[in-house]
Amino acid sequence: xTTPAASRPTRTDAQRNRAHIIAVAEExxxxxxxxxxxxxxxxxAGVGAGTLYRHFPSREALVAAVMxxxxxxxxxxxxxxxxxxxxxxxxxxxxxxxxxxxxxxxxGLPDPLRSALREQGSPLxxxxxxxxxTTDRFLAAAQRDGHARKGIRGRDLYLGTLAVVWAAGTESAxxxxxxxxxxxxxxxxxxSGEGAAPAS
Amino acid sequence: xTTPAASRPTRTDAQRNRAHIIAVAEExxxxxxxxxxxxxxxxxAGVGAGTLYRHFPSREALVAAVMxxxxxxxxxxxxxxxxxxxxxxxxxxxxxxxxxxxxxxxxGLPDPLRSALREQGSPLxxxxxxxxxTTDRFLAAAQRDGHARKGIRGRDLYLGTLAVVWAAGTESAxxxxxxxxxxxxxxxxxxSGEGAAPAS
Amino acid sequence: xTTPAASRPTRTDAQRNRAHIIAVAEExxxxxxxxxxxxxxxxxAGVGAGTLYRHFPSREALVAAVMxxxxxxxxxxxxxxxxxxxxxxxxxxxxxxxxxxxxxxxxGLPDPLRSALREQGSPLxxxxxxxxxTTDRFLAAAQRDGHARKGIRGRDLYLGTLAVVWAAGTESAxxxxxxxxxxxxxxxxxxSGEGAAPAS
Amino acid sequence: xTTPAASRPTRTDAQRNRAHIIAVAEExxxxxxxxxxxxxxxxxAGVGAGTLYRHFPSREALVAAVMxxxxxxxxxxxxxxxxxxxxxxxxxxxxxxxxxxxxxxxxGLPDPLRSALREQGSPLxxxxxxxxxTTDRFLAAAQRDGHARKGIRGRDLYLGTLAVVWAAGTESAxxxxxxxxxxxxxxxxxxSGEGAAPAS
DNA sequence: TATGAATGAGGCTTCATTCAT
DNA sequence: AATGAATGAAGCCTCATTCAT
Numbered sequence: 051x052t053t054p055a056a057s058r059p060t061r062t063d064a065q066r067n068r069a070h071i072i073a074v075a076e077e078x079x080x081x082x083x084x085x086x087x088x089x090x091x092x093x094x095a096g097v098g099a100g101t102l103y104r105h106f107p108s109r110e111a112l113v114a115a116v117m118x119x120x121x122x123x124x125x126x127x128x129x130x131x132x133x134x135x136x137x138x139x140x141x142x143x144x145x146x147x148x149x150x151x152x153x154x155x156x157x158g159l160p161d162p163l164r165s166a167l168r169e170q171g172s173p174l175x176x177x178x179x180x181x182x183x184t185t186d187r188f189l190a191a192a193q194r195d196g197h198a199r200k201g202i203r204g205r206d207l208y209l210g211t212l213a214v215v216w217a218a219g220t221e222s223a224x225x226x227x228x229x230x231x232x233x234x235x236x237x238x239x240x241x242s243g244e245g246a247a248p249a250s
Numbered sequence: 251x252t253t254p255a256a257s258r259p260t261r262t263d264a265q266r267n268r269a270h271i272i273a274v275a276e277e278x279x280x281x282x283x284x285x286x287x288x289x290x291x292x293x294x295a296g297v298g299a300g301t302l303y304r305h306f307p308s309r310e311a312l313v314a315a316v317m318x319x320x321x322x323x324x325x326x327x328x329x330x331x332x333x334x335x336x337x338x339x340x341x342x343x344x345x346x347x348x349x350x351x352x353x354x355x356x357x358g359l360p361d362p363l364r365s366a367l368r369e370q371g372s373p374l375x376x377x378x379x380x381x382x383x384t385t386d387r388f389l390a391a392a393q394r395d396g397h398a399r400k401g402i403r404g405r406d407l408y409l410g411t412l413a414v415v416w417a418a419g420t421e422s423a424x425x426x427x428x429x430x431x432x433x434x435x436x437x438x439x440x441x442s443g444e445g446a447a448p449a450s
Numbered sequence: 451x452t453t454p455a456a457s458r459p460t461r462t463d464a465q466r467n468r469a470h471i472i473a474v475a476e477e478x479x480x481x482x483x484x485x486x487x488x489x490x491x492x493x494x495a496g497v498g499a500g501t502l503y504r505h506f507p508s509r510e511a512l513v514a515a516v517m518x519x520x521x522x523x524x525x526x527x528x529x530x531x532x533x534x535x536x537x538x539x540x541x542x543x544x545x546x547x548x549x550x551x552x553x554x555x556x557x558g559l560p561d562p563l564r565s566a567l568r569e570q571g572s573p574l575x576x577x578x579x580x581x582x583x584t585t586d587r588f589l590a591a592a593q594r595d596g597h598a599r600k601g602i603r604g605r606d607l608y609l610g611t612l613a614v615v616w617a618a619g620t621e622s623a624x625x626x627x628x629x630x631x632x633x634x635x636x637x638x639x640x641x642s643g644e645g646a647a648p649a650s
Numbered sequence: 651x652t653t654p655a656a657s658r659p660t661r662t663d664a665q666r667n668r669a670h671i672i673a674v675a676e677e678x679x680x681x682x683x684x685x686x687x688x689x690x691x692x693x694x695a696g697v698g699a700g701t702l703y704r705h706f707p708s709r710e711a712l713v714a715a716v717m718x719x720x721x722x723x724x725x726x727x728x729x730x731x732x733x734x735x736x737x738x739x740x741x742x743x744x745x746x747x748x749x750x751x752x753x754x755x756x757x758g759l760p761d762p763l764r765s766a767l768r769e770q771g772s773p774l775x776x777x778x779x780x781x782x783x784t785t786d787r788f789l790a791a792a793q794r795d796g797h798a799r800k801g802i803r804g805r806d807l808y809l810g811t812l813a814v815v816w817a818a819g820t821e822s823a824x825x826x827x828x829x830x831x832x833x834x835x836x837x838x839x840x841x842s843g844e845g846a847a848p849a850s
Numbered sequence: 851t852a853t854g855a856a857t858g859a860g861g862c863t864t865c866a867t868t869c870a871t
Numbered sequence: 872a873a874t875g876a877a878t879g880a881a882g883c884c885t886c887a888t889t890c891a892t
Contacts, residue, residue, distance in 0.1 A: 464875080467876080497878085
């Protein structure tokens with residue numbers, strides 16, 4: 051008696067809807083930062099707040115979904131570096147730049163990323179883990195080749211990069227501040243030879 | 251015979267009140283972070299919201315006042331280092347640690363500090379300038395002695411330290427994360443000899 | 451078999467709620483004037499402030515809704531006059547009295563009505579337009595019959611009536627002040643024969 | 651022991667102060683309307699709020715003082731009309747225009763003027779009384795010469811003029827709205843000969 | 851008398867989230 | 872599954888007026 055075809059259009063529809071919300075949220079984040087109101091995103095997406103929350107039970111979940119949607123780009127970067135860069139030090143540098151861009155995409159993004167690092171259960175945690183894992187790989191290669199200090203872990207580099215992105219903010223038109231900080235992160239401020247931790 | 255101080259009455263009381271608000275705000279920041287509501291601070295201080303706003307027309311102004319109240323501590327640190335530390339590299343390290351502690355005092359403090367660096371008119375700007383100026387002095391000494399790279403400025407170091415404090419957050423009980431990051435800020439992740447910026 | 455009305459669910463409830471808020475606001479305006487606080491109305495209506503603002507994003511919108519709810523009364527007046535009054539002069543007089551009552555309903559109502567006349571985008575503008583249009587119709591009939599000066603427009607009469615209502619205020623128990631002013635509006639203070647605008 | 655000369659500089663000083671406040675309030679009203687905050691006026695005047703309130707215990711009192719300060723201008727107008735205008739109808743018209751200008755000086759001024767008409771004890775009442783008295787005189791002359799209806803009193807004309815000024819508001823750049831309304835107040839909207847109150 | 855600090859109620863508005871339909 | 876109405880706590884801030892000094 052009910053229309054059977056209409057009763058389960060959802061599977062596909064829902065996914066379409068989900069993808070649409072993500073795309074719209076991406077725009078919203080880009081325009082207004084990740085702190086944009088959930089209502090505003092629902093409105094932009096043309097769905098009710100309830101639908102938004104059905105798909106993404108919290109703002110963090112939405113941020114995570116957007117970031118996951120962007121992950122393939124980062125993966126492509128990774129592959130490109132791995133395929134084209136023989137120098138493991140330069141490879142690590144290029145990777146960190148790519149990660150920076152990933153983190154810098156929206157105003158306010160560094161905050162949830164930092165939280166995700168602490169809260170094991172955060173929806174953003176998997177993405178962070180992936181990025182850290184890749185960072186670990188690039189870092190290990192660099193360390194193996196004597197290009198990077200031994201005591202450092204991918205997570206430290208990730209957090210340092212995040213800190214740099216936070217410090218630079220979204221507002222500086224030119225990226226000079228960020229570049230300067232990233233350079234300091236790489237070389238440190240101290241002249242080598244007398245540091246407290248002169249590497250491995 | 252005439253009261254020479256009569257030209258500025260009530261001030262004593264108001265200043266007492268002001269000082270009280272600052273003390274209470276300090277507590278509030280420590281308990282709940284700098285994002286604590288202004289109303290909550292007014293309530294804690296036992297004054298009306300209007301009184302709070304008369305003294306501190308914005309949250310930033312209140313943060314600035316609290317930080318200024320803490321400045322003498324930092325000054326004492328500075329003097330202690332200058333008086334007791336002959337090694338300019340160690341002096342700079344100790345100073346940066348003191349600055350870290352200064353910045354780390356309240357949850358969320360790094361955010362207004364970062365803003366103050368951009369907005370010239372921020373009430374926090376003077377405090378930032380002072381700290382940067384001192385950093386410049388310690389850094390210059392270290393550079394003169396060949397302990398620090400020449401291209402770096404106090405402002406960079408200040409911002410780097412701020413970024414580290416932000417990244418570490420207030421929550422980590424032990425300061426290991428912060429120490430790790432600070433160490434990375436000092437030595438960099440790259441092994442020397444092949445960096446893009448081989449120092450002065 | 452399918453629920454055709456299903457395409458617009460919940461609406462019924464929301465409209466009930468909306469109507470309730472309007473009724474309560476009407477009371478509130480009557481008791482305390484249109485300047486009554488939005489919070490007070492929300493409280494009276496037993497809804498959260500947010501609900502109030504969802505339905506009526508501004509005080510003007512709420513006033514407009516209340517006035518629209520009262521419009522049918524005015525319409526009924528109009529029909530009664532049109533149906534029962536053959537003398538176009540008396541018809542216009544009766545209509546202006548009805549409009550006066552419409553405008554006099556709440557303390558402070560003339561102010562938003564005056565604003566709406568200036569700000570095209572005001573939520574009250576449509577109601578004003580309607581009333582002015584009807585006034586134009588009654589006025590045209592009176593002018594056609596030689597009962598009203600030709601140079602006058604409905605809008606002028608509307609504004610004049612509004613001014614009279616404002617001047618009389620809500621407070622005077624008897625309407626003598628208003629009647630006097632309305633009479634002056636009709637006949638003017640000058641004795642005819644020497645006026646600057648000797649009619650059509 | 652106290653300096654006797656300094657102990658009573660007040661008489662003159664206070665009056666100077668009072669005059670200064672009035673002048674400043676006049677500016678403030680002109681710039682921001684009569685609803686300007688009392689604090690703002692005190693600040694502009696360079697006095698404490700307490701001083702302001704000592705001289706003028708309420709906003710109305712301050713408005714009244716400013717209007718009283720402007721009264722001589724109106725008096726001069728009156729004298730000029732009385733001296734130069736032989737036609738009592740034109741004299742009344744000119745006087746009402748002068749009164750309009752008096753009432754139109756500041757945004758929001760009509761409101762306290764209206765209140766003063768109702769509240770016997772209002773500080774503005776004397777000024778109103780004076781203006782009404784003069785209006786009565788001009789009106790009586792016009793009535794005596796058959797230029798104005800007999801049933802009207804100065805108070806009605808005053809209130810009508812006030813209503814017109816209120817309706818026109820401060821915002822209309824050209825005074826066309828006010829002129830139109832004032833004209834309607836003079837001639838009425840009805841064509842003579844059939845009015846309900848065809849004057850004496 | 852002048853000062854200006856203090857009051858503190860009260861206004862407006864936003865928003866994450868829940869829930870009835 | 873989708874909708875969007877409802878919640879209601881909070882936040883921020885202003886201002887007329889009083890009062891201690």
